[in-house]
Amino acid sequence: VDQPLVPKQFHLGMFEIGRPLGKGKFGRVYLARERSSNFICALKVLYKSELQQGSGVEKQVRREIEIQSNLRHPNILKLYGHFHDSKRIFLILEFAGKGELYKHLRRENRFPEWKAAQYTAQMASALRYLHRKHVIHRDIKPENILVGIHGEIKISDFGWSVHAPNNRRQTLCGTLDYLPPEMIKSGSKDNWYNEKVDLWSLGVLIYEFLVGEAPFEDTPIMTHKRIARADMTIPEWVSKEAKDLIKKLLVLDPEKRLPLEEVQTHPWIIKHCVKGERASNREKPLK
Numbered sequence: 001v002d003q004p005l006v007p008k009q010f011h012l013g014m015f016e017i018g019r020p021l022g023k024g025k026f027g028r029v030y031l032a033r034e035r036s037s038n039f040i041c042a043l044k045v046l047y048k049s050e051l052q053q054g055s056g057v058e059k060q061v062r063r064e065i066e067i068q069s070n071l072r073h074p075n076i077l078k079l080y081g082h083f084h085d086s087k088r089i090f091l092i093l094e095f096a097g098k099g100e101l102y103k104h105l106r107r108e109n110r111f112p113e114w115k116a117a118q119y120t121a122q123m124a125s126a127l128r129y130l131h132r133k134h135v136i137h138r139d140i141k142p143e144n145i146l147v148g149i150h151g152e153i154k155i156s157d158f159g160w161s162v163h164a165p166n167n168r169r170q171t172l173c174g175t176l177d178y179l180p181p182e183m184i185k186s187g188s189k190d191n192w193y194n195e196k197v198d199l200w201s202l203g204v205l206i207y208e209f210l211v212g213e214a215p216f217e218d219t220p221i222m223t224h225k226r227i228a229r230a231d232m233t234i235p236e237w238v239s240k241e242a243k244d245l246i247k248k249l250l251v252l253d254p255e256k257r258l259p260l261e262e263v264q265t266h267p268w269i270i271k272h273c274v275k276g277e278r279a280s281n282r283e284k285p286l287k
């Protein structure tokens with residue numbers, strides 16, 4: 001029976017380790033079952049040796065634990081607890097039954113508009129919850145999103161998130177595609193700690209859901225230039241409602257990006273995310 005993982009003190013002997021589920025830049029994730037409750041979870045194993053002592057990564061893991069263990073939302077992957085031994089750190093995470101979203105996106109090339117709109121509505125709901133708690137994710141991209149057994153999405157990997165405002169310096173690595181202009185421009189860093197950065201990344205995510213590639217995908221130099229100018233073209237076959245929402249999020253001025261409340265009530269979202277049968281199967285438009 002699925003019982004929530006309750007004890008405060010966990011240790012490796014409490015878990016039966018199953019198949020590897022995946023690996024990231026730091027560490028691997030295994031399917032696991034907590035023996036006394038039969039609770040299925042995902043166990044993320046990080047080697048202390050790989051987290052160079054005193055480097056940013058160790059602080060990132062600490063921040064991931066601190067932030068994610070206090071979050072409870074259906075579209076945010078739960079962190080139930082953590083423990084460590086002499087060589088490793090273990091994070092006890094919610095198991096997402098349908099795995100990594102980016103694999104689904106690569107396999108399907110791109111998502112139909114109704115699916116992209118439903119994922120967008122779930123992302124907006126999760127981001128509103130995070131921003132109300134003054135948590136900025138800052139690394140929204142398909143690679144950091146998992147899919148639950150009912151097809152719902154779950155934001156994971158809070159390694160880059162911060163409690164705003166925060167004056168810790170960050171070094172960035174990995175893809176530039178999702179970075180907002182204020183994070184690639186030199187100069188004042190305080191915009192890095194404004195929730196609006198997640199709105200830009202949400203716009204990039206919607207574009208990639210619908211088109212199958214990121215809007216500024218290019219050589220690193222060109223991506224940098226195109227982000228700074230919000231220079232993108234949306235294919236003509238994307239619906240005008242979806243185009244409208246993407247354009248209202250990929251705005252250079254962070255203060256002019258569409259607030260999450262208005263994302264959730266945008267015509268493209270309303271059209272595809274009404275309760276009951278799937279809007280796209282509806283014969284007649286809603287009154």
Ligand SMILES: Cc1nn(C)cc1-c1nc2c(-c3cnn(Cc4ccccc4)c3)c(Cl)cnc2[nH]1
Pocket residue numbers: 021022023024025026027028029042044093094095096097098099100146156157
């Ligand atoms: C894969 C896979 N296939 N199916 C059917 C379900 C899954 C599944 N994977 C997960 C995973 C999972 C796996 N890999 N990753 C990527 C990763 C690994 C290590 C460090 C950072 C990031 C996440 C999780 Cl956390 C949580 N739940 C998961 N569920």
